[in-house]
Amino acid sequence: METTAPEGCPHGEEQTRTRNTSCMNAIDSTPGSSALSGTALVNxxxxxxxxxxxxxxxxxxxxxxxxxxITREFSLGTMGQQIVTSAIIAGAFVGCISAAPLSDWKGRRRMIILAAAIFLTGTAIAALAHSVVVLTLARFILGLAVGASSQIVPIYIAEVAPSSRRGRLVVLFQLAVVSGVFISFIAGYLLRNHSWRVMFGLGAVPALFLLFGMVFLPNSPRWVAMKGDIHGAREILRKVRSTRQAAERELAEIIDAHDVQAPWSELRKPWVRPALIASVGVGLLCQLTGINAVLYYAPTIFAGVGFGENSALLTSVAIGVAMIIATVFGSWAVDVIGRRKLMLCMIPGAGISLALLAGILTLNSNPSGAAGWVMIAAVVGYAIFNVGSLSVAVWLVGAEVYPLSCRGKGMSLVAASHWGADLVISLTTLSFVEAMGAAGAFWLFAAINIAAFFFVLRYVPETRGRSLEEIEASLRNGTFAP
Structure with a gap:
């Protein structure tokens, strides 16, 4: 990266960290903008x-x-249901990998705008689909946008946000995810007597909001600096920080890191490997612990064990409420309690909830009365503990732990591991339930939750309150791992 002295400091052929520090001390006396304007703009x-x-x-x-x-209209069997469901996941896998080089080349902001346009396209095709093939294609297109968003948006927010608030702001993305899931459950219940095409078509509203909203937002200051435009990075930082001093101090940290865009091979280097293990592991476990199996197939599974269709849909609404509550709590906790501690406290609760659920189904494959209510409580408890830990942390950890030079590519691997695991889960859940019973599926997910606890304990460090440049420094000096 080309290094340029902060405004007001002497320029020269060689600029050292000592020079940067002395310049920052001089700049600290410069009046800055109001705290309200910087905070409000970042929000x-x-x-x-x-x-x-x-x-x-x-x-x-x-x-x-x-x-x-859809199953009734197109007479879908188990495999057909799984293919329609998982087409969006296959698209997400392709989308997150493709977005990495594009976001490094054209910038995070432009790629989010492109993702919004793809969302609109996929929504229109899905709402108008009159065959399973076209519907599957539409959901694959939607998946391209979903995958791109999961790779780009957390990075964009993390690179704009100050370190003291980065956790809750990045988790805002996950809060939006679970809010979208909850809205989909409400829409599904309210529109249960209307066409599924209307359910898909409603997705056009937030897509238009995202498309037009992003046009007016700035680029990531770190991406701009990585491209060599130090002056542009400074201007953006001054707009999104509470004081000019804070902006210049952060710019000096970015300059001192001397990051330039690195090839994919950078991720194979030993010093980057701890970040790769921690982030990809969380990305995999977020799915392998079973959360999307519950989200996608809860109505189908509950209807299959004796709940009526309307009751099964209402159970999904309860799960959606639980997810929002858990994410709101998690968005506060990641910056107060910490990312690592939050996961270690809550993951065991997810395992216990699933074990309780599996135990009920083992004793009675068609629970009713009190057993049915306990089963619903166990599912809701699982959603709270899992979403409030792994699902809250997955995009945050991935956006934080990589060096700037390969952050986009590293985050794409996190997203790819997340969507790859999700694809496996969505393609096999109903088949597994048919072969082994719902109890067997939930026993397996309970065991994976316990394994996730020990993974976090061993490999995932605490990043609360640390700047992105400090986290990168810990990778370089070998102090990253817990």
Missing amino acids: FIAGIAATGGLLFGYDTGIISAALLQ
Whole structure:
């Protein structure tokens, strides 16, 4: 990266960290902008960008209710249901990998705008589909946008946000995701007597909001600096920080890191490997612990064990409420309690909830009365503990732990591991339930939750309150791992 002295400091052929530090001390006496303007702008940026998460959640969650109608209309068997459901996941896998080089080349902001346009295209095709093939293609297109959003939006927010508030602002993306899922459950229940096409078509509203909203937002200051435009990075930082001093101090940290865009091979280097293990592991476990199996197939599974269709859809609404509550709590806790501690406290609760659920189904494959209510409580408890830990942390950890030079590519691997695991889960859940019973599926997910606890304990460090440049320094000096 080309290094340029902060404004007001002497320029020269060689610029050292000592020079940067002395310049920052001189600049600290410069009056800055009001705290309100910087904070408000960052909140506004994060809120608009997080609409990508709302689309992510709505388009992946709406299939839960729509699948009941689609199955009847197109006479789908188990494999057909799984293919229609998982097409969006296959698209997300392709989308997150493709977005990495594009976001490094054209910038995070431009790629979010492109993702919004793809959301609109996929929504229109899905709403008008008159065959399973066209519907599957539409959901694959939607998946491209979902995957791109999951890779780009958390990075964009993390690179704009100050370190003291980065956790809750990045988790705003996950809050938008679960809000989108919840809205999809509400829409599915309210529109249960209407066409599934209307359910899909409603996704156009947030897509338009994201498309037009992103046009007015700035680029990521770190991406701009990585491209060599130090002056442009300074101007953006001055707008999104509470004081000019804070902006210049952060710019000096970015300059001192001397990051330039690195090839994919950078991720294979030993010093980057701890970040790769921690982030990809959380990305995999977020799915392998079973959360999307519950989201996608809860109505189908509950209807299959004796609940009526309307009751099954209402159970999904309860799960959606639980997810929002858990994410709101998690968005506070990641910056107060910490990312690592939050996961270690809550993951065991998810395992216990699933074990309780599996135990009930083992004793009675068609529970009713009190056992039925305990089963619903166990599912809701699982949603709270899992979403409030792994689902809250997955995009945050991935956006934080990589060096700037390969952050986009590293985050794409996190997203790819997340969507790859999700694809496996969505393609096999109903088949596994048919072969082994719902109890067997939930026993397996309970065991994976316990394994997730020990993974976090061993490999995931605490990043609360640390700047992105400090986290990168810990990778370089070997102090990253817990």
